[in-house]
Amino acid sequence: MRIMITGARGQVGRALQAALAGHELILTNRSELDVCQPQSVRAAIQDARPDLVIHSAAYTNVDDCARQPALAYRVNGLGTQNVALACRVAGAALLYISTNEVFSGDNPAGYDEWDVPRPINAYGRSKAAGEFYARSLLSRCYVVRTAWVFAAGGRNFIHAILARARRDGQVQVVTDEIGNPTFAADLAEAIARLIVTEQYGTYHLVNEGACSRWAFAAEILRQAGLSEAGNLPILSAQYQRASTPPRFGELRNNAAAALGITLRPWQEALADYLALAAS
Numbered sequence: 001m002r003i004m005i006t007g008a009r010g011q012v013g014r015a016l017q018a019a020l021a022g023h024e025l026i027l028t029n030r031s032e033l034d035v036c037q038p039q040s041v042r043a044a045i046q047d048a049r050p051d052l053v054i055h056s057a058a059y060t061n062v063d064d065c066a067r068q069p070a071l072a073y074r075v076n077g078l079g080t081q082n083v084a085l086a087c088r089v090a091g092a093a094l095l096y097i098s099t100n101e102v103f104s105g106d107n108p109a110g111y112d113e114w115d116v117p118r119p120i121n122a123y124g125r126s127k128a129a130g131e132f133y134a135r136s137l138l139s140r141c142y143v144v145r146t147a148w149v150f151a152a153g154g155r156n157f158i159h160a161i162l163a164r165a166r167r168d169g170q171v172q173v174v175t176d177e178i179g180n181p182t183f184a185a186d187l188a189e190a191i192a193r194l195i196v197t198e199q200y201g202t203y204h205l206v207n208e209g210a211c212s213r214w215a216f217a218a219e220i221l222r223q224a225g226l227s228e229a230g231n232l233p234i235l236s237a238q239y240q241r242a243s244t245p246p247r248f249g250e251l252r253n254n255a256a257a258a259l260g261i262t263l264r265p266w267q268e269a270l271a272d273y274l275a276l277a278a279s
Contacts, residue, residue, distance in 0.1 A: 001195070002026070004050040004092075006033060006083065007057030011151035011184045012097060016054060019188035026050060030057065035079030038086075045086040052195060054095045055083050055134075062101070062123040066242035069122035077129030084137040093140035095195060100147035100179060100206075102128040105246020108178075110210065113145075113202045113255045121243045131202075143202040144191060147251055148216075151184035152276040161217045162224055170230030173217040174239055179249040180206035181216050183269035193261050203256045207266035210250035219267060223274055 001023045007013045008027035017025060026048045033044050035057055045053060058076050059065060065072035080096060087094045101124035102117035119125045134141050150156040164171045182205075190205045211219075214233050221229055236247070253262060263269075 002049065002051045004028065004045065004048050004053045006035065006055050010056060011149055012056045012187060015151055015184035015188035016056065016191065019192040035082055036074055038082040041082040042086040042089060045090045045092060049090065050092045052093045052095060053083060053087050055080060056097045062121065063242040065123035065126060066121060072122050072126040073129060076126035077133065080130035081133035084134050088137055094134055094138050095142040095144060095191065096130060096134040098131050098143055098145045099124065099127050100145060100249040100251050101246055102131065103246050103249060105248045108248045110248065110250030110252050112252050113204055120246060123243060140200055142194065142200055145204050145251055146182050146187055147179045147206050147249060148181045149184050149187065150181065150273060152273055158220050158273065161220050165221055165226050165229035170232060171217055172232045172234050173214040174236045175212050175214040175233045176236050176247055177213045177245055178210055180210050180251055181266040181270065182206045183273055186263045186269050190256065190261050190263055194256060197259055199259060201255060204251035204253045205256055205263065206251050206253065207263045207269045209265050219270060223271055
């Protein structure tokens with residue numbers, strides 16, 4: 001399959017390159033393809049003639065999105081509209097990578113693929129807009145929601161926890177934000193399996209199991225041999241930030257599991273991440 005990947009240098013983009021190595025890949029990043037420029041997007045996709053575009057390029061700094069909501073909407077919403085329209089002209093299918101932050105986080109039981117998005121922050125609203133455009137403009141479309149993505153070589157929650165623990169001997173982490181830690185390599189492998197099915201629709205691809213940020217930090221410290229570092233539980237109200245994440249953001253994998261596509265427990269994925277980071 002001939003596959004174009006936007007955001008190819010990001011955490012997910014790099015993992016996709018490894019997982020899709022058997023396919024013919026066309027790699028683009030912001031310097032080569034500005035998704036906010038509709039004519040450039042259309043020309044690039046028409047020239048590349050892909051069978052599928054995996055749109056992983058996004059404005060993902062959630063706090064910056066809160067400070068610049070119009071820019072977040074332009075990149076994540078209208079940028080996805082541009083990619084979807086270009087795919088329609090070129091006859092390509094689209095896989096759009098979205099987020100658990102399209103949900104409000106008021107359901108302790110978590111969210112299924114068919115639940116109605118109700119985002120509570122600018123990042124979530126911009127990604128929900130991207131979902132709308134992708135589904136509205138294309139019949140051959142996958143929407144893949146994921147959460148709390150981490151990848152070797154990237155700056156992420158794990159990197160921050162280890163750096164603070166080693167520097168200060170302790171960390172402070174919120175107990176009232178729940179989600180699914182997801183290893184980018186596992187997400188990419190699941191996407192590789194999904195795209196050959198041509199079962200278009202909405203999917204939740206996250207590592208199995210959900211936890212609080214505090215419990216995630218505790219497991220990071222344990223596996224890294226830093227259990228002696230203090231892990232102080234706090235509430236979100238005590239941690240000032242520009243954006244408000246969904247409190248209960250767990251995603252449940254029903255649709256992909258029905259196709260036999262599941263991801264391993266996040267604790268196992270974390271162990272592999274730490275081994276790669278140490279090598």
